[in-house]
Amino acid sequence: MSILRVVRRVVPPLLTAVVVLCLWAGAKSVFGIEDFKIPSPVAVAHAEMKYWPLLWRATLTTAQGAGAGFLASILVGIFSGAVLSSNRWVERAVYPFTVFLQTVPLVAIAPLIVLWFQPGFYSVAVSAFIVSVFPVIANTLSGMRSIDPPLNDLFQLYGAGPVTRLWKLKLPSALPDIFTGLRIASGLAVIGAIVGEFGAGTFDQQGLGIVVLSAKRNFSTDLVFAAVGMSAVLGLVAFAAVNAVGYLMLRRWHASAREN
Amino acid sequence: MPVTEKTLSAAGVKVVGAVRTFNGGVCAVDHLSLEIGPGEFVAILGPSGCGKSTLLRMIAGLDRPDQGVVQVEGDTSIGRVGYVFQDAHLLPWRNVLTNVALPLELAGVDHAERITRATAVLSEVGLGDFIHRYPAELSGGMRMRVSLARALVTSPVLLLMDEPFAALDEITRQKLDEMLRQLWAERDMTIVFVTHSIAEASFLAERAVVLTRRPARIVTDHAIDLPVDRPAVLRGESVFAREMRTLYAALEEGMRA
Numbered sequence: 030m031s032i033l034r035v036v037r038r039v040v041p042p043l044l045t046a047v048v049v050l051c052l053w054a055g056a057k058s059v060f061g062i063e064d065f066k067i068p069s070p071v072a073v074a075h076a077e078m079k080y081w082p083l084l085w086r087a088t089l090t091t092a093q094g095a096g097a098g099f100l101a102s103i104l105v106g107i108f109s110g111a112v113l114s115s116n117r118w119v120e121r122a123v124y125p126f127t128v129f130l131q132t133v134p135l136v137a138i139a140p141l142i143v144l145w146f147q148p149g150f151y152s153v154a155v156s157a158f159i160v161s162v163f164p165v166i167a168n169t170l171s172g173m174r175s176i177d178p179p180l181n182d183l184f185q186l187y188g189a190g191p192v193t194r195l196w197k198l199k200l201p202s203a204l205p206d207i208f209t210g211l212r213i214a215s216g217l218a219v220i221g222a223i224v225g226e227f228g229a230g231t232f233d234q235q236g237l238g239i240v241v242l243s244a245k246r247n248f249s250t251d252l253v254f255a256a257v258g259m260s261a262v263l264g265l266v267a268f269a270a271v272n273a274v275g276y277l278m279l280r281r282w283h284a285s286a287r288e289n
Numbered sequence: 290m291p292v293t294e295k296t297l298s299a300a301g302v303k304v305v306g307a308v309r310t311f312n313g314g315v316c317a318v319d320h321l322s323l324e325i326g327p328g329e330f331v332a333i334l335g336p337s338g339c340g341k342s343t344l345l346r347m348i349a350g351l352d353r354p355d356q357g358v359v360q361v362e363g364d365t366s367i368g369r370v371g372y373v374f375q376d377a378h379l380l381p382w383r384n385v386l387t388n389v390a391l392p393l394e395l396a397g398v399d400h401a402e403r404i405t406r407a408t409a410v411l412s413e414v415g416l417g418d419f420i421h422r423y424p425a426e427l428s429g430g431m432r433m434r435v436s437l438a439r440a441l442v443t444s445p446v447l448l449l450m451d452e453p454f455a456a457l458d459e460i461t462r463q464k465l466d467e468m469l470r471q472l473w474a475e476r477d478m479t480i481v482f483v484t485h486s487i488a489e490a491s492f493l494a495e496r497a498v499v500l501t502r503r504p505a506r507i508v509t510d511h512a513i514d515l516p517v518d519r520p521a522v523l524r525g526e527s528v529f530a531r532e533m534r535t536l537y538a539a540l541e542e543g544m545r546a
Binding site: 179182197198 | 346349350351367368370372374375376378380381382391392394395396423424425443
């Protein structure tokens with residue numbers, strides 16, 4: 030990539046960020062908003078540095094919960110999608126209920142999760158899993174249902190059984206769709222982990238959710254902003270990691286990886 | 290190669306009173322009977338949507354007639370019937386070589402032999418230098434050559450082709466027609482080639498079966514009176530024009546029927 034292309038890529042979003050930060054700082058002084066409601070960008074940056082060890086440890090803790098939930102979503106989501114796609118009757122019987130995962134409010138069932146899994150890592154991971162698994166199931170299913178019909182004929186003609194068909198046709202065919210699901214799920218897993226920490230976090234394993242709650246209680250709004258910033262970065266990193274893996278797996282053959 | 294030698298293992302096809310009606314009552318094939326001898330090159334010609342593909346799918350065993358019999362006479366074990374679709378339909382995540390080797394892979398042939406056989410058939414279709422490319426990196430004509438190589442890699446005794454070159458430009462199509470004629474002459478196989486191009490049917494086949502509009506019935510079963518050896522220049526000769534006129538008249542009759 031040439032330097033000019035890097036500049037073209039990096040400068041526009043950087044400009045947007047600068048404009049937003051200026052508007053933020055400007056609005057704060059114009060309207061006279063107090064620090065405990067909205068701190069200045071400089072104060073947030075300062076909190077970021079001052080509380081860095083705490084924030085870093087909290088980010089790693091949240092990352093573990095989100096990561097474990099996301100990993101479970103990948104495995105369970107792809108497996109369920111494959112099972113649902115194998116048979117129309119199975120799909121009709123089970124798929125409507127998987128939508129529950131999408132519609133059930135996590136905050137409402139958080140107390141149950143705590144009851145079943147104890148406060149701490151497992152509850153957080155389960156929360157991350159519950160909110161991130163549905164997009165993986167739905168996209169895997171949609172990918173595996175939209176196999177090019179002549180390719181199905183081809184595998185039938187050469188006598189391929191259902192297992193061979195899954196590994197050599199359905200799974201690779203559905204891969205672009207699976208990655209679409211994983212991109213959505215990666216961000217949701219971070220959200221799920223933080224919401225999970227609100228309900229089920231512990232103070233000896235402080236994740237970003239706990240940092241946000243306790244900082245808010247002390248009116249250290251600058252630290253709340255700093256922790257929110259870290260959670261946004263965490264989501265971004267997860268998204269970028271999924272994108273990178275997707276690019277490596279799809280670049281030779283799929284249009285979605287050829288753009289950009 | 291003389292025809293007598295070709296009949297050693299090439300398969301024949303027997304269709305007796307075949308009827309195929311789809312859900313919703315659309316009748317694609319109506320009491321159709323057809324016999325194809327081993328080693329023949331038969332073009333099935335008819336207006337688009339007339340049930341040609343349905344007939345071909347039934348011969349391949351991908352579909353069954355509601356009434357009547359459709360059967361392949363000869364070696365019907367897996368891999369002995371090859372099928373080429375309307376478009377190349379390759380697996381986009383595999384390179385040219387592993388796409389062509391797929392039928393052998395599904396048949397459990399070991400890796401080294403797969404590679405040897407796929408490489409050999411790829412050089413036969415003129416793609417020896419492209420074996421590590423991916424489908425997305427090839428032209429439409431090259432992709433179709435890969436598709437043809439994939440169908441040939443198992444050394445089929447019957448090759449079924451469903452308007453395989455219809456989406457290609459005229460020049461590419463003529464080149465592939467010439468290559469296919471050559472492959473047929475060299476190999477011991479029967480070819481059933483569905484097309485709606487009169488010129489293609491005349492150039493390729495020994496025999497053209499002209500079908501009516503849906504539901505498909507046979508209007509004309511015509512032996513094409515052209516030499517076995519068919520160079521590209523044949524397309525400009527009057528005998529070729531004569532065959533085309535005959536088929537054109539039959540096709541017209543089929544549209545009216």
